[in-house]
Amino acid sequence: MRSFNLMKQLAIYHDVNVVCVVQESVVKNYFPSLEEAIEKATPAFLSFCQSVSFVSIRSQRRYEKKANLIKSLFSTKSYAASRLENKVTRDAIKKAVMNVKPDVIHLDTVAAGVYLPLFEDIDLVLNHHNIESEMMLRRAREASNFLLKTICYLDGFKIRMLEKKLFSKVKNHLVCSDLDKMRFLSLFQGANIFVVPNGIDCTLPSIDRSPVHGKLLFIGGLDWYPNSDAMRFFLKSVWPDLNKIMPEVTLDIVGKCPPSDLIEIASAYTNVKLHGFVDDISGFYKEAWIYICPIMDGGGTKLKVLDAMANGVLLVAHPIAMEGIDAVPDEHFKLADSAHEFVAAISAIKNTTANQIKSIEHAAKTLIQEKYDYEKIGKVLSSAYL
Template sequence: MSSHPVHKKRVLWINHFVPYPPKGGLLIRTYGLLEKVLVDHDVTLMCLVQPRLLTPYFESVEQGLAEAKRFFESKGAQIHFFTMDNEKTKWHRLTTAGLSLASSKPYSVNWLHSRELANALNQVDYENFDYIHVDTMGLLGDFGTALPADKTVINHHNAEHIMMQRRAEKETHWAKKHYYAIEAKKIAQFDAQMMRHYRHHIVCSPEDKEALNHLQPGMNVEVVPNGVAYKEKVTRTPQQGKLLFIGGLDWYPNHDAITFLLEAICPLIRQHNIAVHIDIIGKNPAASVSNLASQYEFVTIHGYVDDIDIFYQNAQAFLCPLRDGGGTKLKVLDAMNYGLPVIGSDIAFEGISVTHMESGFVVNSTEAIFAAICDLVDGNVDAESVGQKGRQLIAQKYDAKTISQNYSCSIKEHN
């Protein structure tokens, strides 16, 4: 007879990164989903180690792993780490990208290969688990359909094939455009193949659900939105014309968005002498971004910043002119949580039920973004009212604690 209470499930959680600390989109989503699951269930984590996700926050990868282990074990979980064969050096990544041209599997699958993880999973007795969470479809490259389908749920941080299609459509370099188009097709084929075996999936947004159902109709796809820890109280001291962007600048949709801002929007701001100052915060900005920003006295590139509360507190609005990417943007939810009105594109607001001019400013063209900035600075819109309605949305639909609670309950009810 099991010693576990009836409601407590034994959960195997397979992750393509170490979900600690909760900084950055991927880590925040997974950490958020785990929060209540760790309390309600017996969890075993098997995590690939991506050094690039740990080194910005710790003195060494080893320190990061030690702190992650200490944290999760303090929550009663077991955690195991596994190296990625293709993440040892930049050369390994580039070689994998090249070899993927000759592979039927997409780069995203080949990149996640880990002999260590594959060997460990071959030794797992799946009868010892009631529920298996796989945190991205690409992890299935090493073990295919070996997991018990009735117990397995695949998490999707975004619809990867749609993201790659967008990237191919936007790319101007012919070789890269061709590569991304091939990758989009391979991802779609791989995902459809795996979904014929694994029928249970969770996604961030209705848009992603529609994309998966288009690939493979008849799936059991549940929308589990991204969320942030709702702030019961925030302090706002907005300064007129102070605009903010926060996001990792080594992530290509953010790099593209800031490049677009600097090349298309900032010249209009200068031409019309609009009184703004734009703070751009994010790790690893490219030299091209820093060079562009240096042309404008009203733009400051800060790089990575430990304490960003003061920036949220003083900003009048958050800029998010994304033209690429997928999933629900945690940077947008974070800004809304602080009461900032967000000036963003359709892509920026994917999965977030904002209403234009009420809980956010949904603008896509260069002219529309510039006009929204001008209206804000000139006081033609009630920015603080829009920001407060955005905060209400966080409380109602995107509070991480509620989302994690709901996911934990779905694990309890899973048969």
């Protein structure tokens, strides 16, 4: 959603042409077929873009993913960059560049750097959703499996090398927070970096909230390891103790592609519901008493956190989940740094007055409207393309 909304705001100030690289396996989590997805996406893009084209990357079978992962160990390119690099995508990008003759090209991932030779003498802007090399290196440090640790270290190093190459070639870089800017500048001094935070479309109608006491909520794609790891931690380390103190609590976990082990863990509890992908999540926000975000990995800023705050749901979150967001503990959300603190924070809210809860929810919602409204973000964004 960050990319779509940034493009939408950018189109207010500039003519935008889009080349979308899509994976059929990812699209099928949301649509019955790739064709239907493109049919619905095209008019949405053309409502603000000059043109849009789609390039499909063939879905890999499980054995192909493993084979390509092993192959990437002997390549100078990261796994993600190797996955993106193919003749069909190269030809589509080359054709778009020839037809549009752009003044500026926006790259939406570091992995797109494999196509740098196609962009000679054209200014580039690179959007960093997070610090990809740091995420992979952090995963390596925390991995207990030796093979996974080795793979992550090698991939993190390769991503870092590509980031270094891009910092010397790209005119402007977009990051999600001042924290990410500081981290990038510590690695690549002298880069032109614009802080363009994740945001919320504040023009959408607000939800008429009717919170149900004890109803906890988490929303996030469960094929993204920081999300699935967060839910494993919560169900294994927080949920048993929380149930002893508050047997009335329930937990709704909403997100596509839950891994099999998470399904098994959740199935052990009658008061935990794993919903998978849901088209309309407004009903969950309407009834949620607390939104939990025990994410302990990842970069950028968490859209799920902004969504919860914008919808006026009281948030209990880990410090890493709040990185890059100008929110103050106890004023805008409740902070929890461990399993014990999550249990303590949630159980304490039971004894918090309704007015105190509403005060925190209102302050959080106001913060989003003042600092994270996409219309305001768009004005900052536009200057990076001049």
